[in-house]
Structures are given as structure tokens and as C-alpha cells.
Amino acid sequence: MAIRVIQPGLLTTVQDLGRYRYSHLGISSGGAADRLAMRIANLLVGNPENAATLEMTLTGGTLEFDEGSIVALAGGVCDCRIAGKTAPTWQAVGVSAGEVLLCGGLKTGARLYLAVQGGFDTRPIMGSASTSLAGNFGGIEGRGLRKDDLLGVRKGSHSRVRTLKPGILDALYSRGPIRVTRGAQHDWFDAEAFDTLLCSSYTVSEESNRSGLRLQGEPIPSRVGTQLLTEGVSLGAIQVPHNGQPIILFVDQQTTGGYPKIANVISADMHRVGQLRPREPVRFAEVTIPEAVRLLREREEWLKHIFQY
Amino acid sequence: MRVGQQMKIVPASDSSLLVVLGEAVSLDNHERVMSLFLGLQRLNEPRIRNLHPAYASILIDFDPLQMSHDEAVSLVENVAAQGLSHYDRAVNIVTIPVCYDLEFGPDLRDVANHAKIPEREVIRLHSSVTYRVHFLGFTPGFAYLGGLPEALHAPRLASPRKHVPAGTVAIAGSQAGVYPVDSPGGWQLIGRTPVRIFDPGAMRPTLLEPGDLVRFSAIDRTLFDATVQR
Numbered sequence: 001m002a003i004r005v006i007q008p009g010l011l012t013t014v015q016d017l018g019r020y021r022y023s024h025l026g027i028s029s030g031g032a033a034d035r036l037a038m039r040i041a042n043l044l045v046g047n048p049e050n051a052a053t054l055e056m057t058l059t060g061g062t063l064e065f066d067e068g069s070i071v072a073l074a075g076g077v078c079d080c081r082i083a084g085k086t087a088p089t090w091q092a093v094g095v096s097a098g099e100v101l102l103c104g105g106l107k108t109g110a111r112l113y114l115a116v117q118g119g120f121d122t123r124p125i126m127g128s129a130s131t132s133l134a135g136n137f138g139g140i141e142g143r144g145l146r147k148d149d150l151l152g153v154r155k156g157s158h159s160r161v162r163t164l165k166p167g168i169l170d171a172l173y174s175r176g177p178i179r180v181t182r183g184a185q186h187d188w189f190d191a192e193a194f195d196t197l198l199c200s201s202y203t204v205s206e207e208s209n210r211s212g213l214r215l216q217g218e219p220i221p222s223r224v225g226t227q228l229l230t231e232g233v234s235l236g237a238i239q240v241p242h243n244g245q246p247i248i249l250f251v252d253q254q255t256t257g258g259y260p261k262i263a264n265v266i267s268a269d270m271h272r273v274g275q276l277r278p279r280e281p282v283r284f285a286e287v288t289i290p291e292a293v294r295l296l297r298e299r300e301e302w303l304k305h306i307f308q309y
Numbered sequence: 310m311r312v313g314q315q316m317k318i319v320p321a322s323d324s325s326l327l328v329v330l331g332e333a334v335s336l337d338n339h340e341r342v343m344s345l346f347l348g349l350q351r352l353n354e355p356r357i358r359n360l361h362p363a364y365a366s367i368l369i370d371f372d373p374l375q376m377s378h379d380e381a382v383s384l385v386e387n388v389a390a391q392g393l394s395h396y397d398r399a400v401n402i403v404t405i406p407v408c409y410d411l412e413f414g415p416d417l418r419d420v421a422n423h424a425k426i427p428e429r430e431v432i433r434l435h436s437s438v439t440y441r442v443h444f445l446g447f448t449p450g451f452a453y454l455g456g457l458p459e460a461l462h463a464p465r466l467a468s469p470r471k472h473v474p475a476g477t478v479a480i481a482g483s484q485a486g487v488y489p490v491d492s493p494g495g496w497q498l499i500g501r502t503p504v505r506i507f508d509p510g511a512m513r514p515t516l517l518e519p520g521d522l523v524r525f526s527a528i529d530r531t532l533f534d535a536t537v538q539r
Contacts, residue, residue: 023359023370024346025515026445026452026489125509135449135490137509184321229332230446230453232361232368234322256363256446264322267373292323293373300374 001067003116005149006100009061014120014139014151015113017050019128023255029235030130030138030251033210033274034111036172036303037075041115043307044072044092046159051119052129054145056112058277060103061145063114065095069153070117070161076109076275090169092117092161109173109275118156134211134252162307169306177285178269181292183237183261188223196220197238197262198284202246206278210252213276219244222260233257236265236273238284248273266292268299312341312389318382324358324373326381331365334455334483338365339443343520344396348388351395362519363444364453401521405487405502407436407478408533413501416466420480420497423463432527434458435478435499440485440523450489450507450515454523457485469495476501478525489515503528503536 005012015038018031032038032055039049054061060078073080073089080087083099089112095101106112122129122139131139140149186194202217220240233239237249239259248265249257250273265273266287276282287295312330321327328345331338346362349369359370371381388395409432411417421428440454447453457480465481470493473479477488479496488494489507506516517523528536 020358022514023361023368024445024519025450026447027449027514029359123510126514132449132509134492135507135509137449142509181320181323184319184327229334229364229366230444231327231329231363231366232446234325234327234368234370236322254447255361256444261321266323289320289323289378293377296323297374 001065001069001153003151003153004064004066005061005145005147005151006064007062008145008147008149009056009103010059011057012061012145013055013131013133014052014122014129015055015131016052016129018130018251019126022126023232026255027126027132027135028251028253028255030132031128032113033251034075034113034271035274036271037111038113038115039303040090040164040306041072041074041113042119044074044090044162044164045070045115045117046156046161047115047117047119051115052122053120054114056103056114058110059105060112062100062102064098064100066097068097069095070156071095071101072115073103073112074115075112076106078106078112079104090164092163110277111274116153117159117161118154121152121154132252162309164306165308173272173275177283178272179266179287179292179295180238180263180284181266181287181289183263184234185228185260186262188226188260189220189240189262193220193222193262194286197246198286201281201283204276204278204280204282208276208278210250212250212253213248213273215246215248215282217245220246220262228258228260230256230258233261234264236267236270237261238263238265250274266295268292268295312345312392316389318385320378321368325368325370326378326385328367328369328385329365330367334364334443336441339441339455340393340396342367344393345385345389346519347397348391348395349384352384352388354384361444363446397520401518402439402524403517403521404524404526405478405504405516406528406532406536407500407502407525408528408530409500410530410533413477414499416497417499420461420463420499424460426460431461431499434461435480435485436525436527438524442517442519442521442523444519445515445517448488448490448492449509450517452486452515452517452521452523454485455483457483463497465495466497469493473498474501476503476506478502501533503533
């Protein structure tokens with residue numbers, strides 16, 4: 001079966017959980033910006049959680065199905081329609097042959113995921129279907145979708161759809177501060193710098209994308225006159241360039257950088273970074289590394305118990 | 310020389326450690342980084358997701374649900390204790406053909422003026438030495454090459470170009486490199502290679518890997534065009 005792109009939306013790419021073991025070749029892990037929504041979308045249609053999905057950004061796309069299929073939409077809040085009728089998100093829904101799925105503008109959040117039973121059929125590159133826009137590879141020719149692209153879908157063999165327990169998602173996108181641990185160069189910053197990061201509110205700049213989120217707000221003072229030797233950078237690192245305006249390095253980041261990192265978003269909150277919109281306010285709170293690992297462990301445990309059959 | 314001398318291990322995130330082996334760009338630091346990097350790579354540890362060597366450090370990203378920071382530190386310390394045993398001097402030597410036509414190297418004149426030497430001397434110097442891949446970063450396959458002759462050290466551009474074509478050969482400061490994919494770039498552009506630097510579908514996706522040795526050899530426009538068409 002195939003799905004035809006009628007309208008691609010603002011930026012729609014094929015994404016799975018990313019590629020690992022290639023960062024020493026300058027290749028970042030990439031993958032879905034909100035891995036949690038993406039994994040849940042896959043699980044809802046009975047896919048393995050790493051199956052290739054579509055990631056839509058701020059404005060969704062319009063897709064035509066040439067065969068009947070089961071799909072799930074998850075992520076930001078969005079009006080979606082199948083053959084003109086409202087399509088629920090966060091649950092498996094059927095699409096009949098010839099029907100059109102239309103996803104509108106996202107009302108909250110920045111990304112919406114579409115999982116199709118069987119998963120999108122693209123050639124894995126270095127072990128992943130994910131699109132790398134910086135490297136022009138993966139997904140569909142290493143680019144965002146265009147009008148009239150045809151997307152193949154793998155056969156979903158007797159996979160069983162799942163249903164979420166009611167109310168289970170309430171805590172998923174908490175409005176609280178994004179939690180961070182201390183960064184690799186935290187000792188380059190004094191107490192005043194940490195106060196600035198943790199006590200003020202920043203705004204996500206329009207120049208943000210999958211490589212990084214530029215934040216605007218109270219500048220963070222850093223040690224003057226010291227140069228950092230270029231080094232590998234971790235996902236979610238908050239680096240502070242000379243102007244003091246922090247940047248969160250994200251899934252399509254450059255793998256190396258030369259600015260000091262004051263803090264790092266914890267793994268358990270990374271999906272929330274993927275849902276931050278331009279002009280949205282963001283605040284940070286500090287946790288310890290053991291606390292961050294405990295939160296991740298709890299999240300993974302939670303994920304095992306969110307479905308009722 | 311011990312690998313672990315002055316080694317500092319700090320958590321970079323809840324899933325990674327930064328191992329700092331020095332604070333300068335030097336061959337000595339490079340050999341220690343490479344020995345530790347290759348030693349860790351040879352463990353084939355499935356809980357390690359990424360290893361990223363740089364000038365004098367290695368970033369180690371792991372699955373924090375499978376391995377604690379303390380376990381990761383022990384792994385690093387054990388490999389570091391094996392000294393330089395993993396460092397291999399018999400590395401790959403890669404020769405990259407370069408066409409230094411002005412069309413491909415729009416900054417060749419500026420580099421020559423800055424160095425107060427003729428353009429052909431820039432070309433001769435650039436293709437006269439053996440470079441070392443310190444690490445890769447910036448874009449997929451972009452290798453930071455050390456060993457640029459001092460006469461060619463030139464500042465970065467005041468404002469970066471929005472578009473540098475794949476294959477463009479460039480220098481900046483004491484560094485040399487080749488842009489593997491179309492990307493923005495702030496280095497001085499002096500030529501172009503017809504050879505593919507990054508081939509995502511290949512068994513070895515990047516022409517250059519950390520530790521490789523690199524030479525540039527000058528080719529004329531006819532050979533460049535013939536190679537591109539092949």
C-alpha cells in the first residue's frame with residue numbers, strides 16, 4: 001500500500017528512534033523530537049516502538065491512503081480529519097481506501113506523529129529510517145516531504161491495536177519547569193549564573209529547529225577570557241555562547257561544540273523540549289543525576305502500564 | 310606516557326560522561342584520546358550508545374537504565390590503565406585529489422595575500438604535508454585536520470557563507486578540512502575535490518575517520534571534470 005502526500009505541511013519528515021554508534025563520524029543520533037509521543041503512536045497501532053513514523057511540525061499535512069489502514073496520531077493538540085470527519089488523537093483509528101487524512105495547525109505543542117500499522121517503508125541508513133536534514137540522508141531522500149511524494153507502508157501482520165487507559169496522559173506534558181542536571185562545564189559558571197538560569201523565564205526563539213532551541217531572556221554570565229577546546233556534546237546540553245543567551249542542543253545537533261555547557265536537560269523531560277513552540281516561555285529546575293535516572297526509570301515503567309486491552 | 314595522566318571524568322548529562330585528557334591541541338593528546346577511544350570501541354559494549362573523541366576529550370553516551378555513571382567511570386579507568394596499547398600508528402593514509410581553480414577556491418587569493426606568498430605557493434604548501442584527522446564534527450563526515458603549514462594560517466571569514474558546496478577544500482586558523490555535504494561555512498575556501506567525502510549508504514559512510522592520515526594532491530580541471538563524471 002502507499003500513501004500520497006497532497007500537502008506536506010510546514011516540515012514533515014520520516015523519523016524513528018534515531019541512529020547510534022556514528023557520532024564519532026559527525027553523525028548525530030537524530031530521530032523523533034518527541035520520542036514518547038512517537039513510541040505511543042506506534043504502540044497504539046500494534047507496531048514495534050521503533051517503527052518509522054511521520055513527524056509533522058506546527059502545521060500538519062494532508063495524506064491520501066490508497067488502501068485501508070489503521071493509524072494513530074499523537075503529540076501536540078491538533079484538529080485532524082479523516083474523510084471530513086473529526087479524527088481522534090492518541091488512539092488507533094481506521095482509514096478506508098481512498099480516504100484523506102487532514103491534519104491542521106497545532107494548537108499546543110510543536111509536533112504531531114503519525115504511525116501507520118506496519119510502519120513506513122523507507123530504506124534504513126546506518127540502522128535508522130530517520131531523516132537527517134543536515135546530512136541529506138534517511139527518510140525520503142534526506143529531506144522533508146513534498147507534494148506528490150508516495151510513501152510505502154510495510155505489511156502489519158496481525159498486529160493488535162492498543163487503547164490507552166482514560167486520563168493516563170494528564171501528566172505527560174506537565175507545565176512545570178524543564179528539569180536539568182549540571183552540565184560538563186558547570187564549574188565555569190558561578191552561583192549568579194545558575195540563579196539566572198533557574199530563576200528566570202526564557203522564550204523560545206523563532207530560529208529554533210531540530211538542531212537546537214535558541215532561548216531569549218536574561219543573559220547568563222560566563223567566565224570571560226577562557227576558550228573551550230571543541231569537544232563532543234550531549235543531547236539536551238544547554239550551551240552558553242558569548243552573548244549569554246542559552247541554546248538547547250537537540251536531536252539533529254552538531255556532534256561537537258566549543259561553547260561551555262552550564263546544564264543538560266534530563267532524559268525524562270527531553271520529549272517536552274520537542275513540543276516547545278517558538279515564542280513559548282520555558283523555565284528550568286535543577287535535579288541531581290540519580291534523581292534524573294530515577295525519573296527516567298519511572299517513566300519507562302509507566303509506559304508499560306498505560307494501555308488497557 | 311600514560312593515558313590516564315591528568316585524566317578528568319565529569320558527568321555531562323544523566324546519560325553521558327566527558328573524559329578530559331588535556332587542554333591543548335597536540336599530537337600527544339591526540340594519541341591518548343585515540344588509544345582510549347579505540348580501547349573503548351573494542352569493548353563492543355552494547356550499553357554504550359556513542360563515543361565521540363575530539364581534540365583532547367571523549368564524550369561517552371550510554372543507556373543510563375542499563376549502566377550507572379559509576380560503572381561507566383570504571384570502564385574508562387580500566388581501558389585508560391592499559392596505556393597507549395590501543396593506539397595504532399599504522400593508520401589509514403588517504404590521498405584526496407584537489408582542483409585549486411579559482412572557481413572552486415574563491416578565497417585562494419586572500420589566503421595568498423594574507424601569507425604574502427604567490428597563489429601557487431599556497432597550493433604547493435597545502436599539498437606538501439601529511440595531515441592528521443583529529444576528530445569529526447560540525448556536519449556528517451567533516452574531519453578536523455591538524456598539520457597545516459604555519460605560513461597558511463589565516464583567520465576565519467568575518468561572516469560565514471550560507472552555502473558551501475560539498476567537496477570544497479578549506480582552511481581556517483591552524484586547521485584544514487573538506488566540506489562533506491552542502492552546508493554553511495566560515496572557513497577560507499581554496500579548492501574542491503571530485504571525491505565523495507560522505508556516502509551515507511556505504512559500508513564506510515565517511516571517507517575519513519579519527520586518526521587517519523591525509524594528503525592532498527593537486528589535479529587540473531580536466532581531471533576534476535573527468536573524475537566527477539565517472
